[in-house]
Amino acid sequence: MPDDDPAAQATAPGQQLVRRRSRRTQPQPPHPPVRGRLATALAAAAPALGAYAAVRLIGLVVLAAAASGADKSALHLLGERWDSVWYQRIAENGYGYTVTLPNGGVHSDLAFFPLLPALERGIAELTPLSLAGAGLLVAWVAALFAAWGIYAVGAHLYGRRAGVVLAALWGVYPTAFVQSMAYTETLFTAFAAWALYAVLTRRWIVAGALCVLAGLTRPSAAALIAALAITAAVTLVRECRAGRADGIVRRNARMLTGTALAPLGWLAYVVFVAVREGSLFAYFDVQAQWGNSIDGGVALASFILGLPLPGALGLCAALVGLGWVVFLCVRQRQPLPVLAYCIAVVVIALIGSGYFGSRPRLMMPAFPLLLPPAVALLRLRTTARTVTVVAVLAVASAAYGAWTLLGSGPP
Numbered sequence: 020m021p022d023d024d025p026a027a028q029a030t031a032p033g034q035q036l037v038r039r040r041s042r043r044t045q046p047q048p049p050h051p052p053v054r055g056r057l058a059t060a061l062a063a064a065a066p067a068l069g070a071y072a073a074v075r076l077i078g079l080v081v082l083a084a085a086a087s088g089a090d091k092s093a094l095h096l097l098g099e100r101w102d103s104v105w106y107q108r109i110a111e112n113g114y115g116y117t118v119t120l121p122n123g124g125v126h127s128d129l130a131f132f133p134l135l136p137a138l139e140r141g142i143a144e145l146t147p148l149s150l151a152g153a154g155l156l157v158a159w160v161a162a163l164f165a166a167w168g169i170y171a172v173g174a175h176l177y178g179r180r181a182g183v184v185l186a187a188l189w190g191v192y193p194t195a196f197v198q199s200m201a202y203t204e205t206l207f208t209a210f211a212a213w214a215l216y217a218v219l220t221r222r223w224i225v226a227g228a229l230c231v232l233a234g235l236t237r238p239s240a241a242a243l244i245a246a247l248a249i250t251a252a253v254t255l256v257r258e259c260r261a262g263r264a265d266g267i268v269r270r271n272a273r274m275l276t277g278t279a280l281a282p283l284g285w286l287a288y289v290v291f292v293a294v295r296e297g298s299l300f301a302y303f304d305v306q307a308q309w310g311n312s313i314d315g316g317v318a319l320a321s322f323i324l325g326l327p328l329p330g331a332l333g334l335c336a337a338l339v340g341l342g343w344v345v346f347l348c349v350r351q352r353q354p355l356p357v358l359a360y361c362i363a364v365v366v367i368a369l370i371g372s373g374y375f376g377s378r379p380r381l382m383m384p385a386f387p388l389l390l391p392p393a394v395a396l397l398r399l400r401t402t403a404r405t406v407t408v409v410a411v412l413a414v415a416s417a418a419y420g421a422w423t424l425l426g427s428g429p430p
């Protein structure tokens with residue numbers, strides 16, 4: 020039939036409507052099952068997990084060799100010293116243990132958050148593992164989930180290769196040996212990384228739930244909670260300025276719900292301590308007794324001023340370098356939740372009054388600091404060069420970790 024036939028022109032729109040309706044009524048392909056999506060995501064993350072496991076294995080091998088030479092047990096060094104002992108005591112007996120210091124100060128186990136000891140106790144009751152072994156199992160499994168979440172954030176922002184390098188760099192952080200200890204750093208970082216990824220992919224309720232778990236793990240969850248709150252507030256302000264105030268609550272219901280959920284874990288533990296001790300501010304008093312109060316950087320300045328001149332200058336140079344990396348993160352235009360979380364972790368670590376040697380460890384969950392060097396490493400001409408740089412850093416990190424664990428003091 021000719022194209023200019025009036026009958027053809029008259030019936031074509033109806034035929035098109037029928038075809039459109041038939042396409043709508045055809046069954047849509049089902050979404051892939053959750054197990055299939057997880058398998059696909061895990062396969063994509065496999066290079067990052069392999070790279071992370073490889074650099075951490077270097078650290079463990081170096082530590083095992085050094086410990087053997089010093090006639091010590093590497094597993095004891097990783098799982099039964101310092102904070103690990105406090106967590107295991109809580110897992111075994113619950114809260115209530117205190118230590119009176121020679122100067123009259125009191126250290127209470129209420130300074131330690133409950134999720135890790137709860138997991139240690141549950142695993143020890145269900146498996147043949149001791150509490151120390153359960154703590155190491157949690158830390159090591161959480162480290163892999165943290166590396167996976169760090170990869171997910173890096174890959175989402177700058178591509179899969181950047182995600183792989185980012186996960187590997189987190190594994191060679193100077194105090195990365197703590198990632199292999201029965202501490203809370205890996206568990207918290209896993210929750211933080213996946214919460215940030217959930218925000219980046221608009222899964223706000225998931226992000227809020229992960230914040231709840233982070234808030235039961237470490238006090239530094241305050242940085243993650245702040246990141247979600249700042250992001251939500253900026254989003255609402257931008258919509259209002261754009262003239263979209265009508266229906267703003269309904270449109271952002273998931274974001275508001277996730278943001279409201281975020282502080283509940285941290286607040287629940289603060290309330291628990293308050294009720295147990297019979298004082299509204301008991302949690303903050305407990306932290307102050309451990310030297311973990313916020314002093315605005317006075318303790319840091321006093322520590323620097325008390326060092327010999329070469330040491331003070333070196334530490335000041337390190338702090339300037341840290342500030343430069345933060346500036347690079349800003350110049351890199353990292354998304355607001357990622358940048359806010361990163362800066363908050365760094366600020367909390369620097370303005371606290373605690374032991375100076377703990378500050379690099381406290382900053383370790385701020386993995387976005389490693390995004391600028393990760394992207395820079397991708398500019399090397401060959402993968403071999405990138406691998407060589409990461410391998411050298413892994414050996415240096417392993418040597419520092421062995422030296423620290425074999426006698427320099429608590430991490």
